[in-house]
Amino acid sequence: MRAFAPILAGFFVQQVWATKPAVVVSGATGRTGSLVYKDLKATGQYEVRAFVRNATKAKAVLGCTSCNETEGIFVGDVSEPETLKAVMAGADTLVITTSSVPVCTGSLPFPMKKCHYPKGGEPKEVDWLGTKAQIDAFGFSGGSMATKQLLYVSTMGTTTPDNFLDKLDKGWTSFYHLQAEADVMSSGIPFTIAA
Template identity: 35%
Template sequence: MKRILVTGATGRTGSLVVQKLRERPQEFDVVGFARSPQKAEQVFGSTEGFVFGDIGDRHSLDKAMNGCEGLVILTSAVPQVVAPPSEPGQRPTMGFAPGGEPEQVDYQGQVNQIEAAKAAGVQQVVLVGSMGGTDENHFLNSIGNGKILIWKRKAEQYLINSGLPYTIIRAGGLLDEPGGDRELWVGDDDHLLHQPPDGVNPSIPRADVAELVVQAFRETTARNRAFDVISNPQGPVTRDFAALFARTTPG
């Protein structure tokens, strides 16, 4: 049984990862890491199995990581409204709270997690990122001038260079829809984002991303792989995850 720490565990995707890992108690012992006990109580109905802290605090990360064999990184900077629309019909101005900028959260916060994982002897890190990181002009980078996708890619490279076994899942647009009933397509360098096959929307249910995380710990073909992933609602349902991971490009 592998002891797995999931950071960002009360988020919309993180909570699904915790749930899916808990459904395999013979394989995984799950520890959730989050900032707010109140949020954990709200999402899970209990704070059992959680450690609370901040990814900016190495001490709390070290405490949470103790005895863990796997780490799932699901933390991300979250845009918020910083100014209302100046005129009717316009969009509000979006940005990030002080200390919650992508450089601090998506880069330095992930570096802190990677270094804590190295110190704890973690055997595999699964990082959930985003497609679009090859395009500096992607609209997400303009939010608050935070360059969120650029910082995410820098963190990915830090993980690759760390020497830790890793799986990097760069998800397409995340959907709050049921999982387990779509064909999953993998690629790299944002090809699926810019030229999705057959005009399919480059998106994927959060539940399917969560399942990929779980399977990454179960299938050796997922080791040291970094890939983009989207879903096709019309194709045959993906069930052979070993084969799916094998179609990705090492490194």
Template identity: 35%
Template sequence: MVVASAAPCKVFITGAGGRTGRQVLQKLRSRPEEFQAQGLVRRKEQTDELGGEGLVVGDISNPDSYAKFLRSADKLVILTSAVPKMKERKDPAGPPEFYYEEGGMPEEVDWLGQKHQIDLAKEAGLQQVVLVSSMGGTDPNNRLNSIGNGNILVWKRKSEQYLTDSGMPYTIVHPGGLIDREGGKRELLVGKDDKLTSTGYRTVPRADVAEVVVQALVHKEALNKGLDLVSKPEGEGNPTTDFAALFNQTQAGL
């Protein structure tokens, strides 16, 4: 069921300058009768890259830099995430090593930064928080946790649990490996607790993740659910178009 609205829904997107965040912003802007989008970016030059209008420069570690904009929204989409950097290789034949920049550790970004956003959303009485996280969080030994000694999935999972415990209406999306391919061409699969990994399907286009986020904002079937998300290869199965049915394939809860 699509949630009807007389006036455009005001959506605040954090992480709007990222590769997935940009696509969410673009999709919302393409539907002005339904949405009024505003995005948080980290650097001034990103406002020019993204068209300027409706963009706020701020830092999630400093809630005062964006709080008034978040409070004026109806719904919040969280797309912020710590991003590891590759160290310069001393041995070209050796394995790559990674690190997180100062202030950009997963504990700071994926836990404390997201906690600030959830707290502000709750205080402001927002209608929904859509959090884009990652698959793999049920396994503390997942290899992603070893990157830069950041335990990124551990902190993401902590934030997810905080959101579900907050009492806020929520949707949590756990994408598989993100790929840069055209959206709308694949059959999407949803599941729980990383069980989709046993299907052999492990990736999903960013564009399809962005579409699922937008659809979660308008379908009641997405409320108070966490869902893992992957896709079949293009040409295998039928492209997903019925998102209410997709959301109905998962039960409530993280």
């Protein structure tokens, strides 16, 4: 996961920037998002913004103090598109690491555990429609679409129908990530998809 900063650096080789490029990391308090956020912050080459659902969790995971917009921490929800406007304003790059997370119980190995998605946190809402909302907000945030960059962290199995991730709580996780990948590819924004 430490490879994200070099990937983004490759995006910017072709650009000439008067100021540090603004990079939004959505899902910045998640496992992947926190690594990306911290890695980019450590370079000192970017204005890094975190889009999170909870400032208290951001304080614990990201180490922010006030955990608000003055520190580049923006609180919102991908299912509420109006909360995406402020973080996307003037952004050059969007790194989408948001993902639905099943809640699993039992002592069986992972694929056989009993799992469910919390209400509002289902794959359709988060992985597909939430990604679509982020792409739309980013695309309409100003600036040239040709100079923007989009990095979407997807999931495995998007080309394998009815896989074990799809069967978890019948959430169709891989299927909805595949729909999101299609939205990324048709956005008109230069993109990279990582799985």
